[in-house]
Amino acid sequence: MDAQTTGQTYVRISRVGKVYPSPRGDVTALADIDLDVRSGEFLSVVGPSGCGKSTLLKTVAGLEAVSSGQISVRGAPVKGPPDRLGVVFQRDVLLDWRTILDNVLLSAEFQGLKRAHVEGRAKELLKRFGLGGFENRHPWELSGGMRQRASICRALLSDPELLLMDEPFGALDAMTRDDLNVELTRIWQDSAHGQRKTVLFITHSIVEAVYLSDRVVMMSRAPGRIVDVIDIDLPRPRPLSVRETPRFGELTAKIRHHFAELGILKE
Amino acid sequence: MFKRLLAESRTRDALVIVVASLFIWEACVELFAPSPLILPAPSAIFAEFWSSPWVFIRHSGYTLAVTAAGFAIAVALGVVLAVAIVYSRFLERTIYTLLVALNSIPKVALAPLFVIWLGTGTEPKVSVAVMLAIFPIVIDTVLGLRSVDPDMLSLARVSKASPWQVLFKIRFPCALPSLFAGMKVAISFALVGAIVGEFVAGGTGLGFQILVAQGQFDTPRVFVSLLLLSLMGTVLFYLVDFAERLCLPWHVSQRPHAGGAGG
Missing domain, CATH: 3.40.50.300 (P-loop containing nucleotide triphosphate hydrolases)
Incomplete structure (x- = not known):
């Protein structure tokens, strides 16, 4: 153990x-x-x-x-x-009108963090989860697994x-x-x-x-x-x-x- | 823009249908020769329009302005009401119930009341247009604002989102497809409202034109007004449709190869 x-x-x-x-x-x-x-x-x-x-x-x-x-x-x-605290649900609840990157940045936006401060970290997280290059795609262009990866990135962004x-x-x-x-x-x-x-x-x-x-x-x-x-x-x-x-x-x-x-x- | 519209097969098909029915209509009038009081030929209707195009354009412009004003007020007021209804149990029980009660009255029957209250100017006509158009806006927007995934709202709470952020970043964009559905119904209702307003009292507008022409048994004139009305209604509907495509490129109905409304 x-x-x-x-x-x-x-x-x-x-x-x-x-x-x-x-x-x-x-x-x-x-x-x-x-x-x-x-x-x-x-x-x-x-x-x-x-x-x-x-x-x-x-x-x-x-x-x-x-x-x-x-x-x-x-x-x-x-x-x-x-x-x-970071939360991930069974459904990814990504917002369809936002790109993957903007979705990952959503919680940070709510917390009033400056985009410039967190954007680099968001991109790095996406890359670590194999979503590099998909930052500007929309959720509906991605598979279920990729969408859930993005929602995990969103939960991890504020380093909970x-x-x-x-x-x-x-x-x-x-x-x-x-x-x-x-x-x-x-x-x-x-x-x-x-x-x-x-x-x-x-x-x-x-x-x-x-x-x-x-x-x-x-x-x-x-x-x-x-x-x-x-x-x-x-x-x-x-x-x-x-x-x-x-x-x-x-x-x-x-x-x-x-x-x-x-x-x-x-x- | 116009070229692109023509290139779309849907527009081309629609034009073919319109032109073909006009030809059949013309042929039937030639063949059966009904009294021009009953059914004038399309050529006679076009001739009527060409005899005084600016008169028709002026009246159309007035009706269009009333419709647009009524529609715009209905959208602005309707969205505010919908937000209020969704956020307040009290307002839901009061305004929403009142609105449903109001909607069950045939609103055409209320038009004379607006003339008593507001006179015979433009205000009562815009008011009738607003009254007719606001209902689908409120109903559909309330539905849209409520259709947010509860997990999404939980996520917003965990992220300490303010109520305004939830409204503008989550609820409102989520409600936009429903709002547009309501707007498509409302734009036609606003036009109906404008005409009803002009029927009841007025000296301008296509509704007034129809009323005067009817009094003179000038059937071609009635038909010109009707055709202009249907043209106006169609163009207005597709303007809303076009705005929807611009605003909701992300929505299921707008995606390429998604089937459905795609043309």
């Missing part, structure tokens, strides 16, 4: 519950969630549809209020979106400390997804130790969660609760072929069995 990833707590989720009132009775999306995300850690949350994992991400992002309990980021309670990713590759085909898994780990890994971003990654793919993460959080549904947290002790850097190693197989099998025991997956 990478010693550097066991840093201080960056996000602390304590006894968090989320209840949506509805005419046919309240719906409990999250129940009694306790989780610490450590600084510089890549943490994935995996679970079936409707287990509240996206809700969990939204509460950490300050986009939705919790019904009970508390979330704090860097020790401060979350009341609205915290500073130094915390990156929240809500099933970012869920809508992509399997090969593009593998590509992006490799690119994401490479870029996350490239930062010097101690400067690595803290990543909270939501996915419904066990393989993706194990491949990317330092720890995998398993959630079950109705109500959404944490059933297990599994340390992923695969060495880094991880080539894609790590997925063929026995240890990788053991880890995914362990998670799958656990879901099967809970009746969430059939064996």
